[in-house]
Amino acid sequence: MRIAFFLVLTIVGALGATAAAAVGAPPALLGVALVVAFLGLACAAGAAAVALHAPDDLREPREPHGPTAPTPLPDDGISRPAFGRLWLAALGAFGVLGLVPLISLARKPGRRVITGWRSGVRxxxxxxxxxxxxxxxxxxxxxxxxxxxxxxxxxxxxxxxxxxxxxxxxxxxxxxxxxxxxxxxxxxxxxxxxxxxxxxxxxxxxxxxxxxxxxxxxxxxxxxxxxxxxxxxxxxxxxxxxxxxxxxxxxxxxxxxxxxx
Ligand code: FES
Structure with missing residues (x-):
């Protein structure tokens, strides 16, 4: 369940960052969303690696006959197909994140200088x-x-x-x-x-x-x-x-x- 949580975090962060770039949200908000996306994917990969890692003292039983049984996937509380789809969705969202720099390049910079003047100011x-x-x-x-x-x-x-x-x-x-x-x-x-x-x-x-x-x-x-x-x-x-x-x-x-x- 931990891996699934990190994958969902990746999806939310990546889509959030893309949306923030599209609407011209403040850079701090965009930065937070990017951190969530990257951290989520890194944590998901790390958690998956830990779950798949065989303990050091594991010894494959030397049965005299037949092939070795496949190593069971870590039980993450969700079915194997759903788990696969979640990974695909997270990686897809991460791919969409590639649009962020393109969106930023396409937007013209706004007027940055604040003068304090507006209609009616003395x-x-x-x-x-x-x-x-x-x-x-x-x-x-x-x-x-x-x-x-x-x-x-x-x-x-x-x-x-x-x-x-x-x-x-x-x-x-x-x-x-x-x-x-x-x-x-x-x-x-x-x-x-x-x-x-x-x-x-x-x-x-x-x-x-x-x-x-x-x-x-x-x-x-x-x-x-x-x-x-x-x-x-x-x-x-x-x-x-x-x-x-x-x-x-x-x-x-x-x-x-x-x-x-
Ligand atoms: S600063 Fe060069 S002419 Fe005014």
Missing amino acids: LVDENNRPIARDRLVDGSIETVFPQGGVGLAEGSAVLIRVDAELLRVAGEGGAADGYVAFSKICTHAGCPVAIYRHASHELYCPCHQSRFDVLHGARNISGPAPRPLPQLALDVDAQGYLVARGDFGAPVGPDDWDRFS
């Missing part, structure tokens, strides 16, 4: 104070975070106030009340972008001098940055504080798998 300064709509004057800049996420590097953004009419003419859709916000993490190598030149409405990255056009979605004008700084679309809530309309429009930071999810 912009706050480094002291967690909400940003009121009259906080900045035209031409000034401030680093902001999502409320409750102060210090979260992936959530950091630069908030800039510019002439609302210039934004309107430029067709800037993510602005609110003359404010625009962009990820503070450079898309080239991840340096913090925090130098703003009001005269030309450009953000600079100090590491390799990439320049970004604030009036046109922080598109890169020059330098090695391969794409614009992701924009944080803004709004003003009923109490007059700046809020996000959602997460950044693109994955933050240098290119990685997140872009292709």
Whole structure:
């Protein structure tokens, strides 16, 4: 009965791991199911080997006539055909387990970076104070975070106030009340972008001098940055504080798998 128990464990573990991979369950769950499957098969094989092993003091009786009687199979509490089917089922389930790496390869990676931004989240300064709509004057800049996420590097953004009419003419859709916000993490190598030149409405990255056009979605004008700084679309809530309309429009930071999810 012990062997049958381990075989059932193998089947459950193998099918569970395959199902976990198919639905994209957390890796820890997949790992536990794999451990159950491998351990179950190893224990079943070990228990079968022990059961079939003849004791050391066994001496084959030397009967003078006739062939030796076949060694009886270990009594595992189930019939011989059922026992065979159970082994086949366990090995079959183990074969299905081979699909797990294929399933994992077929799935695109999801967005891994948590920025803390979502619709309605207020912009706050480094002291967690909400940003009121009259906080900045035209031409000034401030680093902001999502409320409750102060210090979260992936959530950091630069908030800039510019002439609302210039934004309107430029067709800037993510602005609110003359404010625009962009990820503070450079898309080239991840340096913090925090130098703003009001005269030309450009953000600079100090590491390799990439320049970004604030009036046109922080598109890169020059330098090695391969794409614009992701924009944080803004709004003003009923109490007059700046809020996000959602997460950044693109994955933050240098290119990685997140872009292709
Ligand atoms: S890190 Fe910004 S330009 Fe290289």
